[in-house]
Amino acid sequence: MKIAGFGVEEWLNKWEKSATYDISQSTIASMTMKEALSLDGQDGEEFYKILDQQKMNYGWIEGSPEFKKEVSKLYRHIRPDNILQTNGATGANHLALYALIEPGDHVISEYPSYQQLYDIPKSLGADVDYWSIHEDQNWYPDIAELKALMRPNTKMICLNNANNPTGTLLDEAFLKQVVALAKQSGAYVLVDEVYMPLVDSERFVSIADLYEKGIATNSLSKTYSMPGIRVGWTASNAEIADLFRKYRDYTMICCGVFNDAMAVCILKHRDQVLARNRKLVVNNLKIYQQWLDHEPRASVVMPQAVSTSFPKLTIPDDIEDFCVRLLKEQGVLLVPGTRFDMPGNVRLGYCADESTLREGLKRLSVFLRQYD
Ligand SMILES: Cc1ncc(COP(=O)(O)O)c(C=O)c1O
Structure with a gap:
């Protein structure tokens, strides 16, 4: 059985562990075990008690x-x-x-x-x-x-x-x-x-x-x-x-x-997890919008409070080369649109933790200034 390589996965497998500011992912900032098990207010005590006997x-x-x-x-x-x-x-x-x-x-x-x-x-x-x-x-x-x-x-x-x-x-x-x-x-x-x-x-x-x-x-x-x-x-x-x-x-x-x-x-x-994530998405969307307002080389059809977005970047370079250089020089990871057969865009996951998003966007702009 023949199958094409999985574009996004191959890209992430190769580069995600070298990123300092990973704003490529589509998950809303993952929880730690501690965070998840503290949802019931018992810090996992009951959870582990049951599991220990299981x-x-x-x-x-x-x-x-x-x-x-x-x-x-x-x-x-x-x-x-x-x-x-x-x-x-x-x-x-x-x-x-x-x-x-x-x-x-x-x-x-x-x-x-x-x-x-x-x-x-x-x-x-x-x-x-x-x-x-x-x-x-x-x-x-x-x-x-x-x-x-x-x-x-x-x-x-x-x-x-x-x-x-x-x-x-x-x-x-x-x-x-x-x-x-x-x-x-x-x-x-x-x-x-x-x-x-x-x-x-x-x-x-x-x-x-x-x-x-x-x-x-x-x-x-x-x-x-x-x-x-x-x-x-x-x-x-x-x-x-x-x-x-x-x-x-x-x-x-x-x-x-x-x-x-x-x-x-x-x-x-679920309600607690969604409340946590709603707060993060709303806050990060504001940061993202502010960045877009001041970044002339990026434009986007705003995502609908969903944790992935696909902005267009106005740059003269090949988008994969751009993303590799961005990672090597600024530590920022995006997914080039070529991985979705759309080379004019990049996947930007704005639902990383706030500091990663802020620094990632700042460095992306610094990098984009080379074309001005
Ligand atoms: C649309 C879509 N479906 C499924 C997945 C993978 O989901 P899971 O981790 O549940 O296998 C992804 C991950 O990027 C995705 O974007």
Whole structure:
């Protein structure tokens, strides 16, 4: 099976450990174990007491009942039975695609977005069409273009809502138009929902609540600041969940007793985690906006309180060379837009801790002055 290299991951694997000011990432500043375990006010005392007695067997294969119950609360209509725990959202996307896509299937994927959503179906032998997003349309794709791409046998439409790298949220009215088109061919709609807006989050609607053949994938890695525990999930109808169970047994078994316990802790204290992160996002957005107001070589379609953004940089140099020199000379890491096939832009993750963001932006501006 052939597959393209994963552009963003290859870039981060090579450079992220050499960054002093990493403003390339899309997670909202990760929590420490101490921070996570202090959410219940007991500094982990109860957590470790239970865990100390816990056998490190496989635990709950699909995720513990508590985990499933907490996750199902994130949806309007999804029952705990229809939540399956996975190794991150990456594992969830892989599971959905592996279970449903066969050679010759027609798949339409939002582009650019998370590379799994087009290169895994391609590697499985699907015929993949790109549904492009447009900077001059607030990074929305165009419904008329989707209509033109649809075929009577379209098997799946893949979206990333909100989008990585742009931070754009597709609203309910728009998603309903996608669903109406999907219904014409009976296509599944797979939506990677790891980025939820932290302000006015009720604007976000899960595809699993909108469409019978909607599959939502998600995790605790971005909005919930815990990528280290590698816990994600799929949310779908019962029939699709049963199909996923079959494929899941071959690829992962479970996520581990410890990771499940941590995930339950985070989900049970969801309101506190979201309050922490809302504060960070709102504060950092202000800093980011102030920087943009004074930086003539950068412009951006503002992300919608989602932890990733995709500014355009007006520079004469190759963007990869620029990013490597920026890192070597100023210690600042960005992801060049080439990793999303858009060389005019960079991914800028403004949800690092405040001091990293401030110094990172300051140094980026110092570096940009070479072109004045
Ligand atoms: C859209 C999207 N989905 C999934 C992931 C990976 O998520 P996880 O850490 O849960 O596997 C990322 C990470 O960058 C992402 O941007």
